Amino acid sequence: MSIQSSTQPIRFFHRGKVVEVRGTHPTRSVLDWLREDARCTGTKEGCNEGDCGACTVVIGELAGAGNVSGEGAVGGLNLQTVNACIQFLPTLHGKALFTVEDLKSQCEMQRDPAQHEKHAVRQLHPVQQAMVDCHGSQCGFCTPGFVMSLWSTYEHHQAGGTQPTRQQLADDLSGNLCRCTGYRPILDAGQRMFDLPAVRLDTAPAVAALTGLQRETTFTYAAPWTGNLAGAATASGTTLPRIDRYHAPKTLDELATLREQNPKAQLLAGSTDVGLWVNKQFRDLGDIIYVGDVGAMKVVEERGDTLYIGAGASLESAYGALAQRVPALTDVWLRFASPPIRHAGTMGGNVANGSPIGDSPPVLMALDADIELRRGEHVRWMPLSEFYIDYMKSHMQPGEFVQGLVVPLVAMRRQVRVYKISKRFDCDISALCAGFAIELDGDIVKEVRLAFGGMAATVKRAAQAEAALVGKPWSQVSVKAAKLALAQDFKPLSDMRASAAYRLQVAQNLIQRLWLETRTQNALPAEATSVWSVMPHITAVAAVTAVPGAVA
Structure with missing residues (x-):
């Protein structure tokens, strides 16, 4: 069987469109890409090890895709907070990335059902406005991370028609640290945001885009300087591409084949530990096998x-x-x-x-x-x-x-x-x-x-x-x-x-x-x-x- 040697860019949904990223290093963090390439500087770098929450963003995946449950889905998407500082950019492939800039986009224009026209509703999202109303921010450095955690809570509870208890809010914010404001006004804001006129995420564009991305059966990534393509046929007869630095199998059989042929490769799942090896120990991970696209593993x-x-x-x-x-x-x-x-x-x-x-x-x-x-x-x-x-x-x-x-x-x-x-x-x-x-x-x-x-x-x-x-x-x-x-x-x-x-x-x-x-x-x-x-x-x-x- 011939070996397919084509590669694809990293493709994901961000700021209302599908973004393609080529030629980046496999261990480049989502945070670095946001701040340096996308110029979305609302997301901050604090500890750079997933402890402070200043870099909190929200990742969206299609509900039901890859054995991701539809429980708690928002408009067909599973939304989950993650730390951008320790997430590697290639792992975004086929997903949606939401940052604090998206909240502004939600509020710039909203259709008024009574007047049937678009008009400016407010400058701030209810989550952000509640932080202002309750004096939930002082220096503001940690605020975007808090806002994104609260936004995730806001979307989930709006979709479920419920409001969180104060303790649930505290649990949702347990990964966000603030050194000057104190948590009482931030928790107040978490309750206040549900009292303001609702603004909901329009998930239709993201769902449509991700549905298109999910049609891709395989994803392989390599920087331009990598090559040395090799391949092996899986038991099902499909071609399994292999790349020098980053491999993203879709099935257990593909994963097993890759692992057996490259036993020294670094397995990567959530990068909550491996990400620190890069950020704090400056390790070169060599070959990486990412297991996050193997639905059967979830x-x-x-x-x-x-x-x-x-x-x-x-x-x-x-x-x-x-x-x-x-x-x-x-x-x-x-x-x-x-x-x-x-x-x-x-x-x-x-x-x-x-x-x-x-x-x-x-x-x-x-x-x-x-x-x-x-x-x-x-x-x-x-x-x-x-x-x-x-x-x-x-x-x-x-x-x-x-x-x-x-x-x-x-x-x-x-x-x-x-x-x-x-x-x-x-x-x-x-x-x-x-x-x-x-x-x-x-x-x-x-x-x-x-x-x-x-x-x-x-x-x-x-x-x-x-x-x-x-x-x-x-x-x-x-x-x-x-x-x-x-x-x-x-x-x-x-x-x-x-x-x-x-x-x-x-x-x-x-x-x-x-x-x-x-x-x-x-x-x-x-x-x-x-x-x-x-x-x-x-x-x-x-x-x-x-x-x-x-x-x-």
């Missing part, structure tokens, strides 16, 4: 007696599905980074990364999850608790990639708790994270899982502490034995986040807390042990229905 669904989470499913979708089934996971879901990070990042990437302070592995280990690995046509499974070998090392073989995560539904029937300990309540890296699951037979411990992150070079289960509990009465005596055994399971290190002594003591105290909350007599209610539970907050099930892209 699936989150029940398969038989398991919940299957594709490795490309966003953290928001994955945690939403888990929390819907295990409401106790709502805490760690909403405290895992920020909405823009959860929208872009993937649970599969968080697991594959192998960081000892990743919050997903302790949760999944507590739920007896298996990891699904693929190399070429071969697929294998292994318990996640056995996957990690040493610091940032795993049993993944060359040419292999994480295809999915498999969580048995029966494990979700146990009493599950996840405790995240960090210096900040929101949007912070854990000093330690504990995932617990316990099943009692009367007052006897039948099964228990105690998984910890931040306590060793890898996330792992506390085998000796578990052994001290299984088959024993669920009592203070057994808890004391488990706490002593925990000192044999872990020898934590001291670092900038916590000392070794603090980590061990807190880990032991969390076992005590588990007992207090799950003991057979006089178990303490959540409001007695968790500040989160007494905050006015959405329930896990309600949260899932409000999250665009969540798949049940």
